[in-house]
Amino acid sequence: VGARSGARPLIFEVQGYGSHLLRRILRDKLSGQEASAPLYDGGAGLPALRQLPMFVWVGGAGRREHWRAGHAKEWQLVNYFFRGGAIGSKRLLLHNLRDFCTGRALGSRPAPPLVAFFPRAYDLRSPRELYAFLLDYVVTRAEAAVRKDRSSKEILSTHVPAAITLLQRLAHLQRSEFCAANGEARDVPGRASWSAGSAATGFSPDEWALVLGGEPRRPLSDLGGDAGAHAAALHVEAASWLKEQEVEPRRQFSLNGERGFWIVKDPLANCGRGISVFADLPALLDHAAAAAWNVIAQKYLEKPLLVGPDRRKCDVRLWVLVTSWNPAVIWAWSKPYLRLASRPFTFSASSVADPFVHLTNRTVQKASDAPSPKSGPPAPREEDEPHIWMLERLLDDVGTDFEGSGGTLASSRWAEHTWPRMLEAIRACVRATQSDVGDHAPGRFELFGFDFLLDAALNPWLLEANGCPDLCEDAGPTLRKLTEDAVQEMCELVLRLRAREIDLPTVSPQECDLAVSGAGRWQLCLREVLPQCAKEQRLRRVVRPMVFKAASVGPGARGVLDGVGQHREVTRRFMGDATLPKAEVRLGVVGSP
Numbered sequence: 001v002g003a004r005s006g007a008r009p010l011i012f013e014v015q016g017y018g019s020h021l022l023r024r025i026l027r028d029k030l031s032g033q034e035a036s037a038p039l040y041d042g043g044a045g046l047p048a049l050r051q052l053p054m055f056v057w058v059g060g061a062g063r064r065e066h067w068r069a070g071h072a073k074e075w076q077l078v079n080y081f082f083r084g085g086a087i088g089s090k091r092l093l094l095h096n097l098r099d100f101c102t103g104r105a106l107g108s109r110p111a112p113p114l115v116a117f118f119p120r121a122y123d124l125r126s127p128r129e130l131y132a133f134l135l136d137y138v139v140t141r142a143e144a145a146v147r148k149d150r151s152s153k154e155i156l157s158t159h160v161p162a163a164i165t166l167l168q169r170l171a172h173l174q175r176s177e178f179c180a181a182n183g184e185a186r187d188v189p190g191r192a193s194w195s196a197g198s199a200a201t202g203f204s205p206d207e208w209a210l211v212l213g214g215e216p217r218r219p220l221s222d223l224g225g226d227a228g229a230h231a232a233a234l235h236v237e238a239a240s241w242l243k244e245q246e247v248e249p250r251r252q253f254s255l256n257g258e259r260g261f262w263i264v265k266d267p268l269a270n271c272g273r274g275i276s277v278f279a280d281l282p283a284l285l286d287h288a289a290a291a292a293w294n295v296i297a298q299k300y301l302e303k304p305l306l307v308g309p310d311r312r313k314c315d316v317r318l319w320v321l322v323t324s325w326n327p328a329v330i331w332a333w334s335k336p337y338l339r340l341a342s343r344p345f346t347f348s349a350s351s352v353a354d355p356f357v358h359l360t361n362r363t364v365q366k367a368s369d370a371p372s373p374k375s376g377p378p379a380p381r382e383e384d385e386p387h388i389w390m391l392e393r394l395l396d397d398v399g400t401d402f403e404g405s406g407g408t409l410a411s412s413r414w415a416e417h418t419w420p421r422m423l424e425a426i427r428a429c430v431r432a433t434q435s436d437v438g439d440h441a442p443g444r445f446e447l448f449g450f451d452f453l454l455d456a457a458l459n460p461w462l463l464e465a466n467g468c469p470d471l472c473e474d475a476g477p478t479l480r481k482l483t484e485d486a487v488q489e490m491c492e493l494v495l496r497l498r499a500r501e502i503d504l505p506t507v508s509p510q511e512c513d514l515a516v517s518g519a520g521r522w523q524l525c526l527r528e529v530l531p532q533c534a535k536e537q538r539l540r541r542v543v544r545p546m547v548f549k550a551a552s553v554g555p556g557a558r559g560v561l562d563g564v565g566q567h568r569e570v571t572r573r574f575m576g577d578a579t580l581p582k583a584e585v586r587l588g589v590v591g592s593p
Helices: 019-030 061-066 090-101 127-149 160-181 205-211 227-247 281-290 362-368 391-398 410-432 477-498 534-551 561-575
Strands: 012-014 055-057 121-123 262-265 275-278 296-299 312-325 328-333 337-340 388-390 446-454 460-467 511-515 522-527
Touching: 012 019, 019 055, 019 477, 055 477, 090 121, 090 296, 090 410, 090 460, 121 127, 127 160, 127 205, 127 227, 127 281, 127 296, 127 561, 160 205, 160 227, 262 281, 275 281, 312 410, 312 460, 312 477, 328 410, 337 362, 337 391, 388 391, 388 477, 391 410, 410 446, 410 460, 410 511, 410 522, 477 522
Parallel strands: 012 055
Antiparallel strands: 121 296, 262 275, 262 296, 312 328, 312 337, 312 446, 328 522, 337 388, 446 460, 511 522
16 A cells, blocks of 8 residues: 555555455555555465565455464464454354353453353253253243233133143253353263263143143143132242242343244354244254254343334344454444344244344345345445444434333443443453464454344343454445444554554553544453463363363264264153154154154
């Protein structure tokens, strides 16, 4: 890029995702002139550089391999951390957060409880976690039935009697297995001592009717006796169970509702791919078995914040810039934006598989618009997309209309509660993956997109973190301008940090939310001074594979017979004689003909 004030020209290498935007910013914005020296893009046929590039933006997996540890010079800026992809893997992030938030990670810093910001999730590759998930599914369905019918005058003819029986038998067991999955357990058998034979569970016909979504088979009103006394006792018992579940943080009561929905994710997919919503257990298990159990099952948030006159679901995309992983230096873009579903939110049976109702990824929602060209730079829209909102519009739309507002404005709730909790989750994710990234050369940086779902009380729930986030080059003018500003100020920030033109404040505590001179609208949210020591990193890399091996019989690949056999045993013992229309042969619940 052409020199500023006669200084030596700077050489940039730009390729991969966002390259069109990066080229334009580096040429036109940072160089201060329209025409400038050619920008090397690493393509075939271009002249070889006489000097190494000072700033490297790489987007392809193959090209990133070149910039693994040891390939970059200390004076080079490269937007890639070797092993930084651990934060974008749903499986690795889940296990790392569990270890970090429970204090199992070696040398881990104080962390918030995982259940405070991450919907409970299970790695179904592990037979024991499959069992823990099945227990959670049943308890959640029972809780949903009690929520729905606890005030019914016809309580004896509802699922409440069966739900209370299930809660009495399984609530404590579910809590113990959840603690075991998350590494909190102290009074239950450890991973290594557990076997699929421990999964035996029996259900009555009425209980199976509740779990599988059927009608009550034997209403208590038909059993004779004092129906009034039975009903009164059930009302008291239902209220007691709901109160107990509400105060138990591991149940994440605000996530649950009257439906018992779950979401299943491919651990490596992104952009809304590999995500399915399920309302019934047989279909979910069939889907997981078809994927060789290589999926993550996570609780669906049933009481999301709904916006607009047609009440649509939304999530928050927040850009996060990491300029050092160990010690961690993290920046958050202070202007997140909202991604909305294209259709009104509903729990109707016909909408369960509708991605335009239940998913909010921009990649998914823009599929309903005119298709983009298959090759070349994406064509920008002339008008703003209806499924994209800026933060200000969200806060104005919500006003005081959120759960528990008490007259408080959404803008105040956001500043005092939502935003700080989002930053807390971001810090936990980066710190939890420090052992994966380890030591790295100075000058590394990487941009991530963190996605949060807001519940009806404006509590943020972390969905995932994405490497190579969408830079919205085909978006409407408002989002394109926001993205261009964020990327331009990101480039200026990393260049100024390299030139030591920005002094990072020594803050106490290290967790902060500070505007730093020269950083534009990037807010400093974590500034660690001391790195995690090399011994901690090495020990963690040795210990974690041992934990994974104990947690799962096999590595989750297709065709691992021992692992599949354990899964079949778990489902057979748990499901018993329940009818599973599609999955019965695959799951081993019934014999193959």
